[in-house]
Amino acid sequence: MGNKKTGIPRVHFFSAGNLWKRLHPKKHFFSAGFFAWQKKVRGQFFSPDLIIALIIFIVIMAFFSVSSHAVAVQIDLYYTKNSLEEISHTVLNPLVSFSGNPFNWELNSFEDLNFVGLAKEKNILDPVKVDKFVSFLDNNYDAMRLKMGLGKYDFKFELQDFNGSIIKQGGTISQDFISRIVQKRIASYENKQVIVRGIISYAQ
Amino acid sequence: MHNKGFIISTDAFLGLSMLAFIIVISFFYLSTVDQSSWNTVDLIDLTRDEITFLEKQQILENAIKQSSADLILSNLNATPNSPCFELSIFSETNLSVPMLYALKTGCTKNYSQLVVADRTLVVNTDTNVQFYIAKLGGWYK
Numbered sequence: 324m325g326n327k328k329t330g331i332p333r334v335h336f337f338s339a340g341n342l343w344k345r346l347h348p349k350k351h352f353f354s355a356g357f358f359a360w361q362k363k364v365r366g367q368f369f370s371p372d373l374i375i376a377l378i379i380f381i382v383i384m385a386f387f388s389v390s391s392h393a394v395a396v397q398i399d400l401y402y403t404k405n406s407l408e409e410i411s412h413t414v415l416n417p418l419v420s421f422s423g424n425p426f427n428w429e430l431n432s433f434e435d436l437n438f439v440g441l442a443k444e445k446n447i448l449d450p451v452k453v454d455k456f457v458s459f460l461d462n463n464y465d466a467m468r469l470k471m472g473l474g475k476y477d478f479k480f481e482l483q484d485f486n487g488s489i490i491k492q493g494g495t496i497s498q499d500f501i502s503r504i505v506q507k508r509i510a511s512y513e514n515k516q517v518i519v520r521g522i523i524s525y526a527q
Numbered sequence: 528m529h530n531k532g533f534i535i536s537t538d539a540f541l542g543l544s545m546l547a548f549i550i551v552i553s554f555f556y557l558s559t560v561d562q563s564s565w566n567t568v569d570l571i572d573l574t575r576d577e578i579t580f581l582e583k584q585q586i587l588e589n590a591i592k593q594s595s596a597d598l599i600l601s602n603l604n605a606t607p608n609s610p611c612f613e614l615s616i617f618s619e620t621n622l623s624v625p626m627l628y629a630l631k632t633g634c635t636k637n638y639s640q641l642v643v644a645d646r647t648l649v650v651n652t653d654t655n656v657q658f659y660i661a662k663l664g665g666w667y668k
Contacts, residue, residue, distance in 0.1 A: 383543065390550045397557045408565040412572075419576070446579040485605030506569070507607050509576035511584055516605050 403502045407476065407523050411506035414471055414478065415521040419508045420445050422452070429455035433463050439471060448512045448519075453482065453491055460493030473523070481520040482512060490517065497526035566667065570642045573610050574665035577603070578644045581614070587661050591616060591650050596629040603631040611638070612665050616648075619658040626659075638666035 417423075423440030425431065429452045441456055443449040459467045460480060468478060479494040490512065496503070503524040510519050581587050581602060590599050596614070603612045611634035615625035630636070641664055648659040 383546070387546070387550070390554075394553055394557060401557075405565075412565075412568065416572070444583070446576055447583055507573065509573060509580055509606060511580050514584065516580055516584075516602050518607055 400502070403525060404504070407502055407504040407525060410473060410476055411504045411521055411523045414473065414523070415506045415508055415519065418442070418456075418480075418521070419448070419510045419519055422449070428452075433459055433466065436470060439467075442510075446508075446510045448482075448510050448517070450513055453512070456480065457491050457493035464494065475525065477524045477526075479520075479522040479524075481522070483518040483520060485516060485518075494522075496522055497524040500524035500526045567640065567642070570610060570640070570665050570667060571644075573607070574612070574642045574644045574663055577606060577612060577665070578614075578646055578661065578663040581663075582646050582648070582661070587616065587646070587648055587659075588650055590627055591648070591657075591659055592652070594627070596627045599627070600629040600632070603629055606631065609667055610665050611635075611668055612663060615662045615664075617660045617662070619660070622660065634668065641666050 418439065418441045420442055421438075421440035422442055422444075423429075423436070424438035425435065428436045428439070429449070436459070439456060439459075441448050441452045443452075457480065460478075468476075471478065477495055477497040477500075479496050480492060481489050482491040484490055503522065506521040506523070508519040508521075510517055581599065586598050586602060590596055596616075599614055603614065606612060611631050613630040613634070613636070614628070616627040617624075618626050643662055643664050645660055645662045648661060650657050650659060
């Protein structure tokens, strides 16, 4: 089977055409048409089964690519939602539970604020702190967002009474957001029960 | 003997089947992922918020003194729509039957997950001091 002069064995590509020829040497499977040239060439690279295999391979790769992209999108969306939930809890819990740092930050300038909290005591909101917080959100939104640790997310603060009417609000919701979380807490504001709503949104 | 269809061999078929199976399984598991664990955290927060509010605004104390759950009910009804709440106040002398009870309007006691927060109250009356336990149960509709 090898080259008699050099002793190097001849290499044949395994193909449907070659196998057919070995099994049926007298029959010409590729006697005419596109593959007719195969009769004259030995060990040729292109063969019907290779082309079919390539097509199948490309189809599988395309399917896998589309599928993996869809899976990646799902994972990304889940990650974003989870991150929003985590951020919303991290941001809203101190607002209704703590007075902030310094405790009288509402009397100081924005630069002196280290950590924002709206409560006189747990779940009892201080109206002065609420007003100042809304004012900071309106006038120093981006800097306030950074101080609250919101990162790339937008934040909107709302105070609702039992009717759903908004008593106070500040901040903003992302235009064309791809994900949004509304976090609600119950608190007392001016001796009335109110719902504190924190809306965290994200747009790419 | 003619062996037709040899291009798709058994191992290739098995490989393709496994690939398809893995992809389908991954989609299935991804579709089952939800954020329900955060719902539980939200429910715990809301239940604790509500009983803290009722306690600090002395609504529980006033309800015991007036022997009426009307004020408690009006506040339970002012909570967000999705959570349901029921409040039971027990006297120290009878911890099996509540002396006051309020269930948020529009809610039924049909839940898969219940969160309970409680407070111990000391109520001064003209003649003596009484201990009470207030239990607030919360669940999603």
